[in-house]
Amino acid sequence: MNRRQLLGLGLGGSSSLLLGGCALNGVSAAVGDASQPLNERLEALLQGQGKVPEFRPDQVEPAALLVNSFNGVPRLDPERYRLQVKGLVGRPLSLDLGTLAALPQHTCVMRHVCVEGWAAVVAWSGVRLADVLRLAQLSPLGGYLLIDSADSYFESWDLASALHPQTLLATHMNGAPLPAANGAPVRLTAPIKLGYKQSKWVTGLRVTAQLGERRGTWEDQGYEWFAGL
Amino acid sequence: MGHTSARQPHHPLWTRASHGLNLLVLIVMAASGLQIYNANPVFGGRGGATVPELLTLGGWLAGGRDWHFGFMGLYALNLGLWLALLIQRRRRRLGELGDLTALKTSASAPRRRLSAHRLVYTLMLIVLAFSLISGLAMYKPAQFWWLTSLFAFAEPLGVNSWQALRVSHLATIPAMVLLVVAHIVLSWRVGGLRLLRAMAL
Ligand code: HEM
Ligand code: HEM
Numbered sequence: 001m002n003r004r005q006l007l008g009l010g011l012g013g014s015s016s017l018l019l020g021g022c023a024l025n026g027v028s029a030a031v032g033d034a035s036q037p038l039n040e041r042l043e044a045l046l047q048g049q050g051k052v053p054e055f056r057p058d059q060v061e062p063a064a065l066l067v068n069s070f071n072g073v074p075r076l077d078p079e080r081y082r083l084q085v086k087g088l089v090g091r092p093l094s095l096d097l098g099t100l101a102a103l104p105q106h107t108c109v110m111r112h113v114c115v116e117g118w119a120a121v122v123a124w125s126g127v128r129l130a131d132v133l134r135l136a137q138l139s140p141l142g143g144y145l146l147i148d149s150a151d152s153y154f155e156s157w158d159l160a161s162a163l164h165p166q167t168l169l170a171t172h173m174n175g176a177p178l179p180a181a182n183g184a185p186v187r188l189t190a191p192i193k194l195g196y197k198q199s200k201w202v203t204g205l206r207v208t209a210q211l212g213e214r215r216g217t218w219e220d221q222g223y224e225w226f227a228g229l
Numbered sequence: 230m231g232h233t234s235a236r237q238p239h240h241p242l243w244t245r246a247s248h249g250l251n252l253l254v255l256i257v258m259a260a261s262g263l264q265i266y267n268a269n270p271v272f273g274g275r276g277g278a279t280v281p282e283l284l285t286l287g288g289w290l291a292g293g294r295d296w297h298f299g300f301m302g303l304y305a306l307n308l309g310l311w312l313a314l315l316i317q318r319r320r321r322r323l324g325e326l327g328d329l330t331a332l333k334t335s336a337s338a339p340r341r342r343l344s345a346h347r348l349v350y351t352l353m354l355i356v357l358a359f360s361l362i363s364g365l366a367m368y369k370p371a372q373f374w375w376l377t378s379l380f381a382f383a384e385p386l387g388v389n390s391w392q393a394l395r396v397s398h399l400a401t402i403p404a405m406v407l408l409v410v411a412h413i414v415l416s417w418r419v420g421g422l423r424l425l426r427a428m429a430l
Binding site: 028029032034038039043047049052053113115116117192218221222224228229 | 265268274275286288290291292293294295296298299302369370371389395
């Protein structure tokens with residue numbers, strides 16, 4: 001056997017080790033940790049580009065929108081529902097659905113992309129998250145937004161993405177009131193983030209200067225935090 | 230060209246380095262891509278058949294994504310640099326229309342093999358560049374919406390642009406498997422072990 005054949009064997013051997021998966025699974029997180037800061041920076045740069053072009057309302061694909069939930073479907077009483085806005089804001093808020101409905105309403109027909117690989121065009125309508133944060137007099141010290149959900153799902157966003165004009169607190173989907181499975185009465189939607197960033201059954205918004213230990217239900221298990229599209 | 234001459238000079242170091250690195254990183258990209266595939270098979274969705282675990286890298290979806298997006302930068306840089314240098318300095322080694330003509334009309338079998346081989350490895354470079362483009366269109370569909378919308382070509386057939394994109398991106402793997410086999414067979418027949426030596430690191 002000559003040198004090249006040995007090299008070939010080595011290549012084949014190391015690749016089957018790689019492909020064998022398990023042996024190197026522990027390394028996956030290290031690879032992610034090493035590459036994500038740079039990727040995140042590029043993603044944030046790209047995201048500074050303003051609005052994403054929208055789809056036509058007749059392009060929605062209701063059947064393609066699958067339902068993912070980590071903890072069942074909480075049923076929230078619309079009468080008793082309140083959206084709490086606190087943290088680094090000048091005026092903490094507790095908004096009922098009537099108050100939300102009285103704010104300017106927007107619709108965004110966007111592609112909802114799931115980390116699993118599927119996608120669906122959906123028309124989300126509701127108020128801009130930015131409008132709610134401004135109503136609460138967002139402090140310039142704020143850097144991150146923590147989002148609590150009724151099913152104890154947790155998320156955190158960078159403020160730039162939260163203030164994006166197409167980031168909505170949606171109360172309607174494809175022209176009808178939001179179904180319970182899709183996050184009724186209020187959920188987060190944005191064309192610039194993967195699906196798991198778009199919390200359903202949103203009940204609390206907290207503005208903070210720094211990210212804490214917990215960054216998100218899925219992020220804490222190993223999924224990327226920025227998750228931009 | 231003296232592919233079969235007794236003295237086979239080494240190919241330039243940069244092309245050998247890029248060739249080897251590309252192969253290694255491609256294996257990582259393909260295996261981690263198949264891991265991502267398994268989270269929601271392109272064919273059949275949640276009920277679809279998954280790829281055997283042996284061919285995947287990462288262990289679970291987030292792990293697969295760690296590898297895929299961790300290595301995409303290196304993969305793109307190496308491929309971009311290699312392509313640029315090949316086009317600038319070794320253009321005559323790449324396939325061209327004349328090779329198609331030779332394939333059809335040349336009476337010399339070695340000449341035909343050489344042309345076929347040039348076409349095969351050039352086509353591989355095109356397929357790989359395409360995997361980069363289709364990958365980017367899925368990684369950043371909001372920011373590169375114009376890239377993503379190019380894949381609306383199959384909409385008249387009832388296949389939306391996202392599915393067309395997923396199928397196109399996945400197609401890199403079977404296309405490359407076939408081409409690599411052809412590449413190895415042809416390079417063997419063109420120059421045998423000597424050529425392999427000249428190309429290996
Ligand atoms: C810079 C280059 C690349 C980028 C940016 C990229 C990006 C992506 C993205 C974003 C996905 C997830 C798609 C989804 O959610 O469905 C994906 C999946 C995948 N990639 Fe890549 N990729 C690249 C190169 C490659 C290469 C070279 C290969 C193969 C040799 C490959 C094979 C796959 C496969 C098999 C999948 C799973 C298909 C699916 O589930 O849709 N990728 N890639
Ligand atoms: C991912 C897969 C591969 C790609 C994209 C690829 C691409 C190429 C390209 C573009 C060249 C021409 C380089 C130049 O002239 O500067 C080349 C040459 C060569 N490759 Fe590959 N290759 C791949 C895999 C392989 C494998 C697996 C082998 C062998 C086991 C191999 C063996 C060779 C040999 C012997 C040459 C020299 C051919 C000649 O100069 O005529 N390649 N390859």
